[in-house]
Amino acid sequence: xxxxxxxxxxxxxxxxxxxxxxxxxxxxxxxxxxxxxxxxxxxxxxxxxxxxxxxxxxxxxxxxxxxxxxxxxxxxxxxxxxxxxxxxxxxxxxxxxxxxxxxxxxxxxxxxxxxxxxxxxxxxxxxxxxxxxxxxxxxxxxxxxxxxxxxxxxxxxxxxxxxxxxxxxxxxxxxxxxxxxxxxxxxxxxxxxxxxxxxxxxxxxxxxxxxxxxxxxxxxxxxxxxxxxxxxxxxxxxxxxxxxxxxxxxxxxxxxxxxxxxxxxxxxxxxxxxxxxxxxxxxxxxxxxxxxxxxxxxxxxxxxxxxxxxxxxxxxxxxxxxxxxxxxxxxxxxxxxxxxxxxxxxxxx
Numbered sequence: 332x333x334x335x336x337x338x339x340x341x342x343x344x345x346x347x348x349x350x351x352x353x354x355x356x357x358x359x360x361x362x363x364x365x366x367x368x369x370x371x372x373x374x375x376x377x378x379x380x381x382x383x384x385x386x387x388x389x390x391x392x393x394x395x396x397x398x399x400x401x402x403x404x405x406x407x408x409x410x411x412x413x414x415x416x417x418x419x420x421x422x423x424x425x426x427x428x429x430x431x432x433x434x435x436x437x438x439x440x441x442x443x444x445x446x447x448x449x450x451x452x453x454x455x456x457x458x459x460x461x462x463x464x465x466x467x468x469x470x471x472x473x474x475x476x477x478x479x480x481x482x483x484x485x486x487x488x489x490x491x492x493x494x495x496x497x498x499x500x501x502x503x504x505x506x507x508x509x510x511x512x513x514x515x516x517x518x519x520x521x522x523x524x525x526x527x528x529x530x531x532x533x534x535x536x537x538x539x540x541x542x543x544x545x546x547x548x549x550x551x552x553x554x555x556x557x558x559x560x561x562x563x564x565x566x567x568x569x570x571x572x573x574x575x576x577x578x579x580x581x582x583x584x585x586x587x588x589x590x591x592x593x594x595x596x597x598x599x600x601x602x603x604x605x606x607x608x609x610x611x612x613x614x615x616x617x618x619x620x621x622x623x624x625x626x627x628x629x630x631x632x633x634x635x636x637x638x639x640x641x642x643x644x645x646x647x648x649x650x651x652x653x654x655x656x657x658x659x660x661x662x663x664x665x666x667x668x669x670x671x672x673x674x675x676x677x678x679x680x
Contacts, residue, residue, distance in 0.1 A: 371578025
């Protein structure tokens with residue numbers, strides 16, 4: 332058994348106890364497959380209510396990479412690519428899944444994981460004004476995530492500006508919400524599910540990293556926006572035969588406001604870790620307000636810390652320093668955070 336403290340990611344634990352309780356209670360029931368069951372119907376209704384979007388189409392897929400590949404593949408024409416931050420999950424950590432599906436990720440320079448409406452507008456204008464554009468990959472949609480890969484948040488004003496550029500240019504805006512529960516729980520967040528339904532052409536509500544065993548819920552606010560999407564999900568291998576397992580989990584997450592509350596534990600514990608890092612004179616890489624904590628650490632101290640703590644390697648900062656990540660989750664314990672803070676103090680400057 333691994334006795335190290337685990338802060339390497341936010342999906343190391345199983346599932347929220349309420350989900351496990353519901354799964355156990357219904358374990359021997361027989362229901363229709365592929366999401367055509369009462370629990371999936373109930374979950375869809377609850378998500379529509381939370382998004383204030385009664386006509387939205389809701390689909391449950393098995394994982395984040397499958398979701399991104401399926402939605403992006405469905406929304407793009409064969410000659411189009413997707414604009415995304417250079418640090419975006421589809422650009423870095425999905426093993427070329429988008430390119431494997433025949434589409435290019437067109438990366439834009441990011442600042443702490445975010446891109447701006449002006450960057451998107453410039454990229455579209457550059458393409459449209461290029462006399463050789465017919466030989467090039469056409470930007471066909473925009474991908475961002477909330478929170479970003481660096482744990483930062485798009486403000487409502489930023490999201491509105493990005494949405495306007497997309498709509499002015501008739502291209503869809505898609506938001507990856509793998510960690511959306513942690514955005515919704517952050518005191519610095521001002522973007523609601525209702526805002527996302529109004530401003531996005533599609534987005535997904537993350538389950539895998541936010542209390543579920545697995546699964547993501549795609550929200551398409553305008554019915555018919557992606558024709559035959561169910562068949563496209565099947566084509567991509569993202570459809571679960573025992574679909575009620577997904578529906579039941581999201582039904583639990585969207586009962587009594589659980590999804591919008593579940594991230595608070597992660598946010599509070601991440602704030603404690605940031606405070607301890609600053610108190611011990613570590614150099615922060617970003618001041619992200621969600622559940623991911625990025626810090627610059629010299630390689631010698633990183634090696635010493637790694638003997639007792641699992642954390643995420645992010646990127647080389649320079650020859651002697653590395654950016655590492657501590658990730659908290661809905662299930663992070665106070666005891667583990669206390670122990671991490673003690674180790675950080677021991678390894679401090």
